[in-house]
Amino acid sequence: MADIKDYIAKNKDRFLSELVDLLKIPSISADSNYKDDMLKTAEAVKKKLLEAGCDSAEICETPGHPVVYGEKIFDKDLPTVLVYGHYDVQPPDPLDLWDSPPFEPVIKESEIHPEGAIYARGACDDKGQMFMHVKALEYMTQNDKLPCNVKFMIEGEEEVGSEHLGWFIERNKEKLANDVILISDTGMIAKDTPSITTGLRGLSYMEVEVTGPNRDLHSGLYGGAVANPINILSELIASLTDENNHITIPGFYDKVEELSKEERKKMAEAPYDEEAYKEKIDIGDVHGEAGYSTLERASIRPTLDVNGMWGGYIGEGAKTVLPAKAYAKISMRLVPNQDWEEISQLFKKHLESIAPKSVKVEVTPHHGGYPYVTPIDTIGYRAASKAYEDTFGKTPIPQRSGGSIPIVSLFEQELKSKIILMGFGFDTDAIHSPNEHFGVWNYLKGIETIPGFYKHFTEMSK
Amino acid sequence: MADIKDYIAKNKDRFLSELVDLLKIPSISADSNYKDDMLKTAEAVKKKLLEAGCDSAEICETPGHPVVYGEKIFDKDLPTVLVYGHYDVQPPDPLDLWDSPPFEPVIKESEIHPEGAIYARGACDDKGQMFMHVKALEYMTQNDKLPCNVKFMIEGEEEVGSEHLGWFIERNKEKLANDVILISDTGMIAKDTPSITTGLRGLSYMEVEVTGPNRDLHSGLYGGAVANPINILSELIASLTDENNHITIPGFYDKVEELSKEERKKMAEAPYDEEAYKEKIDIGDVHGEAGYSTLERASIRPTLDVNGMWGGYIGEGAKTVLPAKAYAKISMRLVPNQDWEEISQLFKKHLESIAPKSVKVEVTPHHGGYPYVTPIDTIGYRAASKAYEDTFGKTPIPQRSGGSIPIVSLFEQELKSKIILMGFGFDTDAIHSPNEHFGVWNYLKGIETIPGFYKHFTEMSK
Numbered sequence: 037m038a039d040i041k042d043y044i045a046k047n048k049d050r051f052l053s054e055l056v057d058l059l060k061i062p063s064i065s066a067d068s069n070y071k072d073d074m075l076k077t078a079e080a081v082k083k084k085l086l087e088a089g090c091d092s093a094e095i096c097e098t099p100g101h102p103v104v105y106g107e108k109i110f111d112k113d114l115p116t117v118l119v120y121g122h123y124d125v126q127p128p129d130p131l132d133l134w135d136s137p138p139f140e141p142v143i144k145e146s147e148i149h150p151e152g153a154i155y156a157r158g159a160c161d162d163k164g165q166m167f168m169h170v171k172a173l174e175y176m177t178q179n180d181k182l183p184c185n186v187k188f189m190i191e192g193e194e195e196v197g198s199e200h201l202g203w204f205i206e207r208n209k210e211k212l213a214n215d216v217i218l219i220s221d222t223g224m225i226a227k228d229t230p231s232i233t234t235g236l237r238g239l240s241y242m243e244v245e246v247t248g249p250n251r252d253l254h255s256g257l258y259g260g261a262v263a264n265p266i267n268i269l270s271e272l273i274a275s276l277t278d279e280n281n282h283i284t285i286p287g288f289y290d291k292v293e294e295l296s297k298e299e300r301k302k303m304a305e306a307p308y309d310e311e312a313y314k315e316k317i318d319i320g321d322v323h324g325e326a327g328y329s330t331l332e333r334a335s336i337r338p339t340l341d342v343n344g345m346w347g348g349y350i351g352e353g354a355k356t357v358l359p360a361k362a363y364a365k366i367s368m369r370l371v372p373n374q375d376w377e378e379i380s381q382l383f384k385k386h387l388e389s390i391a392p393k394s395v396k397v398e399v400t401p402h403h404g405g406y407p408y409v410t411p412i413d414t415i416g417y418r419a420a421s422k423a424y425e426d427t428f429g430k431t432p433i434p435q436r437s438g439g440s441i442p443i444v445s446l447f448e449q450e451l452k453s454k455i456i457l458m459g460f461g462f463d464t465d466a467i468h469s470p471n472e473h474f475g476v477w478n479y480l481k482g483i484e485t486i487p488g489f490y491k492h493f494t495e496m497s498k
Numbered sequence: 499m500a501d502i503k504d505y506i507a508k509n510k511d512r513f514l515s516e517l518v519d520l521l522k523i524p525s526i527s528a529d530s531n532y533k534d535d536m537l538k539t540a541e542a543v544k545k546k547l548l549e550a551g552c553d554s555a556e557i558c559e560t561p562g563h564p565v566v567y568g569e570k571i572f573d574k575d576l577p578t579v580l581v582y583g584h585y586d587v588q589p590p591d592p593l594d595l596w597d598s599p600p601f602e603p604v605i606k607e608s609e610i611h612p613e614g615a616i617y618a619r620g621a622c623d624d625k626g627q628m629f630m631h632v633k634a635l636e637y638m639t640q641n642d643k644l645p646c647n648v649k650f651m652i653e654g655e656e657e658v659g660s661e662h663l664g665w666f667i668e669r670n671k672e673k674l675a676n677d678v679i680l681i682s683d684t685g686m687i688a689k690d691t692p693s694i695t696t697g698l699r700g701l702s703y704m705e706v707e708v709t710g711p712n713r714d715l716h717s718g719l720y721g722g723a724v725a726n727p728i729n730i731l732s733e734l735i736a737s738l739t740d741e742n743n744h745i746t747i748p749g750f751y752d753k754v755e756e757l758s759k760e761e762r763k764k765m766a767e768a769p770y771d772e773e774a775y776k777e778k779i780d781i782g783d784v785h786g787e788a789g790y791s792t793l794e795r796a797s798i799r800p801t802l803d804v805n806g807m808w809g810g811y812i813g814e815g816a817k818t819v820l821p822a823k824a825y826a827k828i829s830m831r832l833v834p835n836q837d838w839e840e841i842s843q844l845f846k847k848h849l850e851s852i853a854p855k856s857v858k859v860e861v862t863p864h865h866g867g868y869p870y871v872t873p874i875d876t877i878g879y880r881a882a883s884k885a886y887e888d889t890f891g892k893t894p895i896p897q898r899s900g901g902s903i904p905i906v907s908l909f910e911q912e913l914k915s916k917i918i919l920m921g922f923g924f925d926t927d928a929i930h931s932p933n934e935h936f937g938v939w940n941y942l943k944g945i946e947t948i949p950g951f952y953k954h955f956t957e958m959s960k
Contacts (some may be wrong), residue, residue, distance in 0.1 A: 063956050066815030094838045127817055133713065196815055223719075237718060241816045248615040249779035251595065252931040256699060256901030257685075259831050260801035261792045263785035267735060267804050274736035277729070323725035323856035330723045339722035342729050343819050344810035349827060353528030353658055354703045354864045355589055356829055356902075357805050364728075365811060367818055369721050389601030394596075394785035401746035440818075468819050 040487055043175050044480050051483065052143070052476065054084065055167050056121075059141040059156040064172035065101055065124035065196045074101045074192050077123045081170075082106065082188050088170045089177025090188070096208075098200040101192030108177065110187050110261075115497045116185040117490060118214035120447070122194035122223060125158035133470035143476065148464055153473040160474035161467035164484040165220035165460060168482035176487050183494040187214060191443075197241065197403025198443035205450050213241060216416040216493060217447050220482060221436050222459030227477070229307060232420055233457035234472070235335070235436035236444060237254060238370030240380045241343075244269065246362045247396040251345065252348075253358040263394035265362035266347040272387060272397070273364060273428075276340055280326035283340050283368075285386045287494030288379065293372040294308045295336055303331060306433065322409070334438040339369040364400070369438060374406030376442075405442020408455070411425060415496045416456045423488030456483075458489065502949055505637050506942050513945065514605070514938065515630050515777075520585075521603040521618040525714050527563055527586035536563045536654050537599065540909060541583045543632075543652050544568065548748040550632045551639030552650070558726050560662040560668075563654030563696065567673070572711050577959045578647040579952060580676035583628030583683060584656035584910070587620035588930045595932035605938065610926055614770070615935040622936035623929035627682035627922060628652060638949050649676060653905075656683075659703065659865025660905035667912050678878040680957060684921030689939070691769060692880055692890040695919035697797070697898035698906060699707040700832030702842045703805075706731065706849060708824045714810075715820040717956035725856035727824035728809040734849060734859070735826060738802055745802050745830075746817045747848045750841065753796065757798055765793060768895065796900040797838035802833040826863070831902060834924040836903075838866035843882035867904020870917070877958045878918045885950030889943065920944075920951065 038046070063077040064070040078095050085093040085106035093106035101124065109116075128138035136142045141156035154164065169188070178183035189212060191201050206210060222233040248265040249258070278284050295303075308331055314322065324333035333339075347362030349355035368383065370376055384399040392395035410417065412434050424432040437457075444455055460482040467471045500508070506641060509834055524538040526798035528533040540557050547555040547568035563586065590600035598604045603618035616626065631650070638644035654661050684695040710727040711720070740746050757765075770793055776784065786795035795801075809824030811817035824945060830845065832838055846861040853859035872879065873897050886894040899919075922944035928934045 066817065067813065126819075127518045127811065127813055127815075128715070129811070129813065134821075173591060194862060197815075225800075239718075239818070241818070249781055251779070252592070253779065254901065254930040255801075255803045255805060255829060256701075256831055257899070257925050257929075258779075258796060259803045259829075259900060260799055261784055261786045261795040261900075262779065262781060263783075264803045265738070266807045267802075270732040270735035270804065270807070271739075273729060273732035292804075297761070317712055317713070317715065317720075317724065319856055320858070321725075321855040322723055323854065324723045333722040334720060337722055339717075340729075341721045341820055342732065342810065343717060343725045343821070344812045345728045345732070345819055345824070346808045346812040347806065348589070349589065350804035350806045350808040351529065351589055351591065353589075354827060355528065355657075355805060355930065356701070356703070358803055359805070360595075360773070362807070362810075365816060367717060367721075367816070369718055371607040392785065393783040394781055412513070437719070438721060438723075439716065463719050466713060468718075468817065471713070 038179050040175055040484050041458055043179065044483055047103065048480065055154065055164055056141045058163050058167060059154065060139055062139045063124050063192065064127050065193050066127050066338065074124065078102050078104050078192060081123050083099060085172050085188055088174040096204065098204050100200040103192065103201065103204050104190040107186065108182065109184065110182055114184040114217040116187060116213065117167045117495055118187045118189060118212060119169045119215045120217055120219045121169065121188050121190045122162045122192065124192045124195050125163065126195050135471055138204050148462065149475040149477065151475065151477040153475045155471055155473040157472055159472050160465040161460040161472065162221045162397040164474040164479055165482065168220055168460065168479060171453050173310065174488035176490065181304045181487055183490055187212065189272045194345060197405065201443050202367050202446055205446065209450065212451055212452060213302060213361040214453055215497065216453055217451065217455045218458065218489065220453060220458050220460060221441055221442065222439065222457045223461040223463055224459055225307065225433060230430055230432040231435040232432045233408040233459055234412060234415065234434040235438045236407060237438055237440050238374055238376050238405050239367060239442050240370060240376045240383065240404040241367040241402040242380060242383055243400045243402055244364045244366060245398045249360055249492065255356045255358040262360050263392060265395055266359060268392065268395050269347065269362040269364055272390060273342060281324055281336065285382050287382050291373040291375065292338060300332065305437065306327065306331065306473045321377060335436040336371055337383045338355060338371050340366065342366050353397060369440060372409050373405045374407060376406055380404055380429050385408065403442065406438055406445035410455055414454050415493065419492035419496055420456045420458055420489050422492040423485050426488045427485045501643050502637055502946050505641065506945055507740045510942065513633050517616065517626055518603045520625050521616065521620055522601055522628060523599045525586050525654065526589050527585055527655050528589050532926060536586065540566050543585050543723055546632050547650055548830040550636040553755035558666065562662040562667050565654065565663065566650070566665050567654040567723050568650040569648065570635070570644065572644055574647040577677040577956055578649060578675065579955065580649045580651060580674060581631045582679055582681045582737065583631065584624045585624065585628065585652050586654045586657050588657050590619045590931065593920045597933055610924060611937040611939065613939045617933055617935040619919065619934055621934050622681045622923040622927040623934065624656065626936040626941055627944065628681055630922065630941060631948060633945045634948035638952065641702060643949055645879060645952055657868065661865060661903050664908055667908065671912065674913055676913060676915055677959065678912065678915055679917045680920065680951065681903065681917060682920050682922060683903055684901065684919045684924055685923040686767065686921055687895060687897065692886045692892055692894040694873060694879065694894045695899045695921055696896040697871040698869060699900055699902050700836055700838045700867050701829060702832060702838045702845065702866040703829040703864040704842060704845055705827060705862045706826045706848040708868050709822060711822050717818045717820040720820050720848065724820060727857055728819050728821060730854065730857050731733050731809065731824040734852060735804060737852065737930045743786055745800065747844050749844050753835040753837065755911055766791065768793065768897070792868055797898040798833055800833050800836060802828065804828050822828065831900060832869050834869045834871050836869060838868055842866055867902055867906065870906045876916050877955060878916045879954035881958055882918045882951050884954040885947050888950045889947045916956045
């Protein structure tokens with residue numbers, strides 16, 4: 037029976053090459069052109085689950101992209117860990133900003149990753165982090181170290197709002213029954229500062245279409261007399277925040293959880309260097325809601341960001357057009373107690389109410405998800421904390437993240453168990469951006485830490 | 499010797515098929531991929547000029563797209579008419595809004611054009627209108643009706659700001675010497691309301707690039723704390739007009755020509771039906787500068803329109819990105835006494851001054867042009883007016899247009915002659931838009947009217 041460190045050292049190259057193979061398949065859930073690749077990826081995940089020691093694995097159809105389910109039932113009287121992850125990835129564009137093609141993974145060293153990092157779309161989010169669990173299972177089954185039961189639910193729609201995962205869970209509650217849900221789809225502070233994510237923001241993602249005239253017009257003949265949908269959309273967007281960067285949608289803040297002075301003081305103790313933050317992403321200044329720090333703005337406060345906007349002539353050179361249409365994709369990150377469906381409705385109602393008569397404004401909600409906060413006094417959290425202590429030699433810091441995993445709150449509601457967010461990525465890993473990567477060190481450290489969770493969780497559950 | 503009406507009746511089909519051939523070549527000056535088609539179009543125009551009776555025609559190189567020059571010198575002691583037009587066209591996109599492909603001309607009837615209209619990019623602007631002059635010359639030379647000298651200067655960069663036409667004119671002043679400049683690149687009010695354009699707006703066309711972080715960021719991890727270039731660009735654009743739709747750029751209105759009450763009263767007498775205007779382009783309301791009518795907003799007042807804007811994720815579905823960049827193409831239509839180079843500088847300076855420190859704003863002027871107003875007490879105007887009276891049985895109305903032909907003011911400055919704008923298109927011809935078209939009636943009426951201008955101008959010049 038090998039020790040985990042030895043097992044990793046012996047199998048490191050294979051662990052990497054298997055992940056590289058998985059990253060080569062462009063599983064872009066948002067784009068229907070990649071439907072076949074989605075299925076190909078699901079097949080690959082199923083195969084890897086069986087190879088790692090699952091008794092069974094299957095591809096479960098849904099009205100959208102399928103879910104891969106696998107399980108290893110060791111002893112029905114022992115606890116069951118449900119691992120959740122996703123095999124779909126964000127669209128890679130803008131492609132011209134990638135240093136290497138997004139679906140041709142390369143391993144390169146960087147300042148933060150002297151041991152090398154795998155550059156590919158999905159490297160960190162979430163193929164790499166999901167695959168840590170598959171390799172951890174392989175270690176445990178190959179070396180008689182699996183102390184309990186394990187189930188895997190790897191979905192293909194996380195990047196498009198997990199549209200059909202609720203449908204799947206509702207129909208498979210018994211199959212998915214578990215004692216704790218383990219997810220690696222978040223980050224940690226730094227190599228020497230392990231952390232466990234205890235909060236996620238919710239999300240409301242909207243699309244706005246502004247229609248002016250029934251055709252593109254000549255901006256000379258009609259300009260000045262006919263509302264320009266791009267100008268109007270710009271004005272609508274600008275009006276959604278005030279001079280203090282507060283969001284102006286009526287009722288938006290009504291249910292926002294306000295943290296106490298003590299809580300905010302504790303947050304401020306986390307290691308943070310604003311100059312380094314600005315330098316890393318090359319900005320002249322931070323920018324956000326008045327009265328809150330950068331860390332607070334990016335975790336405990338709601339936001340409103342335009343994720344995409346387009347209209348009129350966007351080619352080379354000049355075209356003097358007054359366009360018929362303008363579009364924007366706008367998402368709001370939400371914090372505890374905000375209800376994403378309510379916020380989506382408030383947004384829609386507000387935008388439609390402020391639109392001038394000279395244009396038509398259509399608002400379509402894309403998807404959303406509830407915020408999530410997990411307590412730190414559960415067996416699950418304490419087991420995870422101990423696992424980190426074993427491998428990092430340090431107690432991990434509980435940390436609220438600004439990101440969202442829209443489906444997480446549903447897990448708790450439907451499956452009645454707590455979620456443990458053991459993330460091993462860094463904020464600088466450029467997830468959702470060109471040149472996404474995942475450190476080799478982080479990948480192997482995740483594989484090393486996970487079996488400890490199973491051990492401590494089983495022991496603490498006795 | 500045939501009468502012009504007979505000649506048109508006999509040659510109508512050929513006049514149409516020759517124009518159709520010219521419209522098939524995609525001479526898009528803004529897009530460098532069409533460089534060969536630009537040259538092919540210039541060659542075709544040269545050939546047509548020689549066929550129509552020019553003594554000589556040539557393709558004159560410039561640092562950009564070439565100019566086609568042709569002439570028929572009849573008698574050096576007689577007046578010379580210089581015809582200006584352009585063989586380049588606007589980009590045709592968005593392609594999916596065309597009912598038939600933009601470079602596969604079709605003739606179809608419409609409500610406004612019961613005799614049929616030619617649908618193709620450039621049908622009206624300006625291949626169709628330019629070609630009326632070629633066919634009018636053919637009539638005059640074939641039937642001994644040319645009473646003076648004629649020169650043609652047909653350029654290939656009008657839709658991209660005539661960047662090198664000034665260069666060409668400067669070097670060819672003697673060759674281009676003339677007594678009057680004749681242009682058909684504007685419109686007329688209606689079939690039963692002929693009009694001559696006496697004013698054009700100027701233009702300042704700018705491109706704005708807003709840069710936030712040095713890469714696209716995850717909108718969950720960074721959203722709320724880092725300035726989003728699309729949100730910021732929307733705010734900048736929104737701030738460029740106030741609640742009365744006045745433009746807020748300091749100094750913008752300083753030189754604007756204010757029309758007298760009498761002049762505005764006279765303008766208000768032109769036939770105009772606001773309900774029909776709104777219905778035709780399907781808008782709920784007109785929209786523009788407080789204190790001015792729709793006709794005034796679209797002709798004697800300056801404007802600011804976003805012609806194109808883009809940033810972030812604009813594909814199918816959702817992507818939660820905080821983009822590194824956002825872009826806009828913005829043009830301002832200018833009125834008499836506004837200096838486009840000064841306005842471009844005011845725009846640039848203002849936008850850079852209001853940009854927050856959290857982003858970088860770069861403003862690049864594309865091109866521009868001066869406004870133009872022509873007096874109506876010249877021989878040229880009177881000759882044109884008489885030509886319309888001959889063919890329409892009505893005195894044409896002098897009309898200020900909202901469009902721009904940026905190079906027109908340079909003609910007067912460099913060539914010291916007046917410009918006569920005999921346009922035969924309608925505002926509804928969808929120039930610069932999908933489904934651009936030019937009425938068969940309008941095309942033939944132009945060919946019919948033009949020889950009258952030569953006759954009256956030569957007689958009045960004696």
